Amino acid sequence: MNKWQQLLAQPGPLVADGAMGTQLFAAGLQFGDPPETWNVLHPDIVRGIQRRYIDAGAQIILTNTFGGSRFRLAMHNLQGRVAELNRTAAILLRAEIEAAGRPILVAGDIGPSGDILAPVGTLSYAEAVDGFTEQAEALIAGGADIIWIETMSALEEVQAALEGVRRISAEIPVITTLSFDTHGRTMMGVTPEQALAVLTERGAAAVGANCGNGTDELLAAIQRMQAAGPRVPLVAKSNAGMPELVGGKAVYRASPEVMACYALDVYRAGARIIGACCGSSPEHIQAMAASLRTADLSAAPAGTSPLPAAAAEARPAAGDRAARRAARAARQPGTDKAETE
Amino acid sequence: MSDDLTQIPTDELIQIIQDDLYDGLVDGVEAGTHELLRRGLTPYDVMTQALVGGMDIVGVDFRDGILFVPEVLMAAKAMKAGMEILRPLLAQTGAQQIGTMIVGTVKGDIHDIGKNLVAMMMEGAGFKVVNLGINCDADKFLAAYQEHQPEIVGLSALLTTTMPYMDVVIKRFKEEGLRDKVIFLVGGAPLNAAFAEEIEADAYCRDAAVAVETAKKLIAIKRGVK
Numbered sequence: 001m002n003k004w005q006q007l008l009a010q011p012g013p014l015v016a017d018g019a020m021g022t023q024l025f026a027a028g029l030q031f032g033d034p035p036e037t038w039n040v041l042h043p044d045i046v047r048g049i050q051r052r053y054i055d056a057g058a059q060i061i062l063t064n065t066f067g068g069s070r071f072r073l074a075m076h077n078l079q080g081r082v083a084e085l086n087r088t089a090a091i092l093l094r095a096e097i098e099a100a101g102r103p104i105l106v107a108g109d110i111g112p113s114g115d116i117l118a119p120v121g122t123l124s125y126a127e128a129v130d131g132f133t134e135q136a137e138a139l140i141a142g143g144a145d146i147i148w149i150e151t152m153s154a155l156e157e158v159q160a161a162l163e164g165v166r167r168i169s170a171e172i173p174v175i176t177t178l179s180f181d182t183h184g185r186t187m188m189g190v191t192p193e194q195a196l197a198v199l200t201e202r203g204a205a206a207v208g209a210n211c212g213n214g215t216d217e218l219l220a221a222i223q224r225m226q227a228a229g230p231r232v233p234l235v236a237k238s239n240a241g242m243p244e245l246v247g248g249k250a251v252y253r254a255s256p257e258v259m260a261c262y263a264l265d266v267y268r269a270g271a272r273i274i275g276a277c278c279g280s281s282p283e284h285i286q287a288m289a290a291s292l293r294t295a296d297l298s299a300a301p302a303g304t305s306p307l308p309a310a311a312a313e314a315r316p317a318a319g320d321r322a323a324r325r326a327a328r329a330a331r332q333p334g335t336d337k338a339e340t341e
Numbered sequence: 342m343s344d345d346l347t348q349i350p351t352d353e354l355i356q357i358i359q360d361d362l363y364d365g366l367v368d369g370v371e372a373g374t375h376e377l378l379r380r381g382l383t384p385y386d387v388m389t390q391a392l393v394g395g396m397d398i399v400g401v402d403f404r405d406g407i408l409f410v411p412e413v414l415m416a417a418k419a420m421k422a423g424m425e426i427l428r429p430l431l432a433q434t435g436a437q438q439i440g441t442m443i444v445g446t447v448k449g450d451i452h453d454i455g456k457n458l459v460a461m462m463m464e465g466a467g468f469k470v471v472n473l474g475i476n477c478d479a480d481k482f483l484a485a486y487q488e489h490q491p492e493i494v495g496l497s498a499l500l501t502t503t504m505p506y507m508d509v510v511i512k513r514f515k516e517e518g519l520r521d522k523v524i525f526l527v528g529g530a531p532l533n534a535a536f537a538e539e540i541e542a543d544a545y546c547r548d549a550a551v552a553v554e555t556a557k558k559l560i561a562i563k564r565g566v567k
Contacts, residue, residue: 025502032449032476032503075451075475116454120414153410181530182409187454189409213530243501243531252501278501 003105003145004173004205007059008233013267015289016060016107016237016275017053022252023281024049024064034076036068039089046089047096052282054100057289060273061097062109062148063089069135071113071123083138090142107148107175108139110161117156125160132164140165146173150237151211151277153179153186155198162202173205175273177235180221181212192224200232208235211277214242215254215262219269226270233272238262240279252279256287263288267295346376355391358423362395363402365415367422374423384430388467392423396465400550410458413549417461424464438469440560443485444495445473447506452499455529455549459495462549463556468493479513486519492563493556496542498529508540524559526552 007014024035027045038046046064053061066072068086070079078085090108097104110132115123136147149161158176165174176199178186185191192209199207207230209221218238225234241254254262263274274292276284346354354373361369370392377387399416402408408416442463446456453475460472471489473481482494494514498504507527514520525542537545543559546552 030449032451114452114454116410116414120411183406185406185409187410189411242533243504244533244535 002171002173003103007103007105008272013263013271013292013295014059014273015057015285015292016235016273017050017058017062018056018276018280018282018285019240019278020046020049020062020064021066022279034067034073034078036065036073036085036089037076037078039064039085039092043088043092047092049282050093050096051100053285054096054104056282056286058104058275058285060105060107060146060148060275061093062107062150063093063139063142063144065089065109065135065139066111066150068138069110069113070131071115072111075114082134083141086135086138087142090139090144094143105145106143107146108136108142108144110135110139110147110149110165111151112153112157117154117160125156128157128160129163129167132161133167134164136161136165137168140168140172144172146175146205148175148177150175150177151179152176153190154188155190155195158195158199159202162199162204166203174203175206175208175235176204177208177210177237179211180209180217184217184220184224192221193228196225196228196230196232200230204232206233206235206273208237208271208273210235210237210275211239214239215258215265219262219265222266222269222271230270234270235273236266236271237275237277238266239277240281240284243279254279254284256281256284259284260287260291264291264295267292346372351377351380351382355394358391359395359398362392362416362419362423363399365412365419367419370419370423371426374426378426378430384427384434388424388427388431392420392427393465393467396420396462399465400462400553404548404550410454413458414461417458417465420465421461439467440493440556441469441471441489441491442493442495442556443471443473443482443489443491444493444497445477445482445485446475446497446499447503447510448476448478449506450498450500450503451475452497452529455499456495456497458549459497459528459546459552462553463493463495466553466557468556479510482510483513483517483519486514486523492524492560494523494525495552496525496527498527498532501531504529504531504536507542511540511542524556524563526555526559528552 021035050061065086070082073079093106115121118124147165149158152158178195180186180192196207209218212218215238218236222234222236240252243252266274358370358373403413444460446453460470463470473485496507511525526544526546527537527542528546532545534545544555546555
């Protein structure tokens with residue numbers, strides 16, 4: 001049994017960490033600077049943030065490598081440092097976790113390329129796989145227990161990342177989460193049900209949602225995945241609400257108390273792995289971990305929310321003009337709204 | 342699209358071009374555009390009735406969650422193919438520009454998918470668009486204003502840490518006495534209308550389709566006032 005299986009063998013929810021970027025900016029990272037360089041420039045600060053998430057009760061911590069692929073680093077002309085920055089990130093986190101003395105997973109974080117795959121965009125699938133392979137290789141070499149592919153919008157890109165990971169390791173568990181922030185789908189139109197079905201079939205160890213427009217939206221995505229009958233654990237990692245600008249600084253309004261309620265809500269809705277995303281802090285994770293400890297573990301999460309008919313309905317295939325025209329004609333004003341709520 | 346376009350009545354052909362645009366069919370849009378020109382429609386009418394008309398439907402369905410980014414990008418590609426046929430002809434006839442926009446992601450921010458989508462949709466609506474790219478500081482926006490004299494300035498940010506820089510850009514335009522010469526549209530995942538109001542932008546646009554609608558509306562108001 002590997003560390004992932006051991007953790008999952010325990011009953012109840014698993015707590016993941018909260019935001020890294022938000023905390024790095026609070027520690028002085030400047031606008032536009034790549035957070036991944038801090039793995040080398042300020043390893044003490046990166047480790048300090050991760051230590052606070054460990055102390056708050058997180059059992060899965062992500063490496064500081066969200067933008068660590070060659071695609072993202074190239075924007076800073078750092079594409080030659082993928083191996084160094086990702087390996088270092090995993091080594092740092094591994095050391096911090098070993099110091100904690102309890103079972104915690106090092107999750108090698110892979111974020112989106114920022115490009116759109118061909119034929120719609122310019123990045124070829126093969127290039128995408130190559131880039132993610134390079135990042136996964138360094139994360140695994142540095143000691144990642146699992147890989148966490150997150151904040152994705154396009155299924156093809158998640159598949160490219162998964163394939164990249166599989167080129168390096170046939171067995172490392174891979175968590176995949178997408179951001180369902182557009183009318184209940186991802187920006188690229190992927191539904192929670194599609195993501196669950198395709199990524200489960202492709203061998204993801206867990207599937208879920210992260211980032212997005214706040215906790216309600218994330219809860220809805222989990223409800224839809226649960227209703228579809230998942231065969232893998234579901235994952236929820238919501239932003240701490242929507243940001244508001246106060247005195248020139250972005251403020252996330254969801255307090256630790258609000259996030260503690262969200263944690264219980266998504267757990268009851270079916271999520272097994274629960275953390276937080278942008279705007280969250282160790283205080284949020286601590287409150288979430290505390291509320292999840294009160295969760296009734298005997299009450300197995302069940303999908304109780306019936307799926308709106310519109311949500312289950314697939315969109316007409318590309319090129320199917322007649323079907324689309326019919327769908328447009330049949331659409332009543334406001335019916336698409338039911339899908340998001 | 343059937344092979345012999347010459348037998349199809351003009352209003353039906355326009356409908357077919359709109360459908361092909363909706364489905365991102367480059368060949369169909371090109372063939373239909375050529376056929377309408379052959380029939381003697383002005384390049385301006387072909388653009389507004391067939392292409393812009395088609396993109397309007399795409400915009401509405403994108404706004405309403407019927408279409409998503411991949412379909413919109415394919416439609417924009419088809420639109421672009423049609424516009425490449427029309428642009429030189431439009432230049433010859435001196436047809437009126439719908440408007441000009443400069444758009445960029447603000448300093449510190451390197452996200453560009455959403456901003457590029459806005460640029461494509463605005464082009465699709467017939468605007469001339471100057472895409473300034475990512476990580477643009479206030480000076481870059483000012484220089485682009487001087488060069489292109491746009492009616493619209495679009496500011497994009499995907500990060501909560503970079504959205505405050507929009508305020509910096511608008512303040513710089515105020516200092517230069519240029520604020521009232523342009524319409525500032527702002528957008529990006531973390532933004533909302535309250536934020537747009539706080540930094541005194543003209544409007545927050547939640548997606549590219551709304552950006553097009555808003556740009557058209559505010560330009561009409563502005564021209565009406567003059």
